[in-house]
Amino acid sequence: MLIRIIWRGFKKQLTNYLVFFFSLIFAVIVYYSFTAMTYEQPLIRSAGKNTQLVGMLGFGSFAVVLILLFFMANTNRFFIENRRKDISIFHLYGLNYYQICLWFISEIFLIGIFSFGIGIGLGVLLSKLFSMILVKAMGLALQVHFFFSPDAILTTGIVVLFILGVVSFQILWLVSGYKFSHLKKQRLRKVQAMKISIWQKMLGFLGGLFLLSGWMMAVTYVVFTRKLSDSFGLLQGNLLVMGIILFLCIVGSYLFFAFTLRWYNSYRPKRLNKNLGMLSRSEWQLRLFSEWRFFGSITVALGLALAFLGGMTALVSLEMRSVDESAPASLMITQESYEKFAPKLQEALPYQQQTLHFKAIPAKQNVKIWGEGVNDKPEVMDMVAISDYRAFQKTNSTLPDIQLNAENSTVILSSYQRYLNDYTRYSETINLKEQKLTVQAIFPNYFGDPNLRYGTGLIVVSDKLFNETTGLSYATEVIDVEDHYENKLNQLIRENLKGEWDNPIHYELAWKNQQIIGEIVEGKTTKKTETTVYRTEYTSYQETYRNTRSSVGLVLFVVTFVTTTFIITTASMVTLRQLSEFKQKKKQYHLLRQMGIPNQTIYQEIRRENRVVFFIPAMLALIHSMLALSVIAHVARNANYGFVYLFCGLMLVVYAFFYWAACAYQKKML
Structure with missing residues (x-):
């Protein structure tokens, strides 16, 4: 039985x-x-x-x-x-x-x-x-x-x-x-x-206020993070603002469905008397009263899923762009290692060679990072002449055009431009031992792996200033081969180069009486107070690309399929509820037909109810995710978010498909 x-x-x-x-x-x-x-x-x-x-x-x-x-x-x-x-x-x-x-x-x-x-x-x-x-x-x-x-x-x-x-x-x-x-x-x-009390209206107002406040904070994210970073630190300030935005959007979403929309639906303007508009609002109000937790959960979960995908996409985009920054040529190698490697390289394959000359110099520039204070201590900077820069630019298209305005002008190539551009401020001058330089512009650093150099920053100066400035001279060899020789070059690298850190320098710099005190010396040091810096032996484009591509490709693959699974399951849940609710309301629709309501009007009412249930949570989640992307874009500049926008469109397509399937099935069963 x-x-x-x-x-x-x-x-x-x-x-x-x-x-x-x-x-x-x-x-x-x-x-x-x-x-x-x-x-x-x-x-x-x-x-x-x-x-x-x-x-x-x-x-x-x-x-x-x-x-x-x-x-x-x-x-x-x-x-x-x-x-x-x-x-x-x-x-x-x-x-x-x-x-x-x-x-x-x-x-x-x-x-x-x-x-x-x-x-x-x-x-x-x-x-x-x-x-x-x-x-x-x-x-x-x-x-x-x-x-x-x-x-x-x-x-x-x-x-x-x-x-x-x-x-x-x-x-x-x-x-x-x-x-x-x-x-x-x-x-x-x-x-x-069907009744909305005063306290429920207050909560409805609070729900709308929370959502608008969270969205406003996301749009003006930098303003809030700068203020809080000064009090709590850069990382803590950013996390605090993100947490506040997240709290406002989550609580606001639940209050929005529980009270704000119900309050809005309690109004009955005259235009609703046509095409069963009054019935549609009443039904939606009943659904919100019993299912506001479900709609709020769907909205929050979808928004978080798309925001997480956006964060991972930004990370993937920046990591892939870092390949061009770290390895703009087939091989960049120290001059000392190149002299040993060159005979075997010349025997194996044709290549183009270029020598980049650098100078490691003591320099002082005030760099302010919000929440972290001002770094005003002398450090080692690398200097390159404008002639070498332009020669390298011919083979490295990522480098921007530079025109120096004066002999003492300089351009800074900074790695901060990729991540902390909105939170970093450079002073307009750089103090050297002999003179001051005027900072003309700041660009992202696409001049090769910083580990091949000594300094914390790279400055481009005129040829005359480069020759006149005292510093520790060293060189890096740039090797370019045609694409079909890349594998052979990489095989030679694996067989002959170890990738060791060598060529150390040490220094102890100070700022006294408006002057830099201290020297940069080659070799190791036994003094604990001195700082020692090493250079890596080489950077290979193919090796860097493969390692980066395998790591970020795996991350993007997993996150993409997990997000796709979540979007499909949430759309399935909404569809399931709609089909089940329809079975309970079939008698109501048959009664409307017996009262003389045209079939087209009834179908229009079914589509209207489905649109509200499917697309209000989806659109609210879409707004949350778009504003989350704007927050991520403030932290990670120059990332490509096209894939996330494509996925947001995919979410709407999936929901539209389930909406169409639900409407078609309900029309057939009516």
């Missing part, structure tokens, strides 16, 4: 379970594919030791599990709430608490087992596609073959059983809280939903 009841209840809820079923299949596919790749030894060996492939894929798998738990817990709660009437009927038939729980648990396990079986089957078939995408994203030269992993299947099965177990305990808790008076209380709650 119980089996028949379970089967009848399952068929009754089949439409709702289909969305749940397909979403769970997709999540199982993603989780299995991530787990299978951690067992694929050729991929792990090809990725190398620096990418932390297993750890990052494990993080992605863990994130998918959290998404599954969020999805199934919310969906299961909705199923139970939606079937209170069924529970009452089974109580009347004499079923006890444990039999009712067994009924719901059996349905969930039945769906879970079928989803697991189909998901694993599709995951085995599609895991090669996932591996190919990962290999492409990481830039690995690897042929991907079909791979079957029993260990990954076992791990996925254990995870699915764990999630189903958690959901089963949730069912026991939800059903235990059921009372026969619940339906009566629901009717009373519907009456209460």
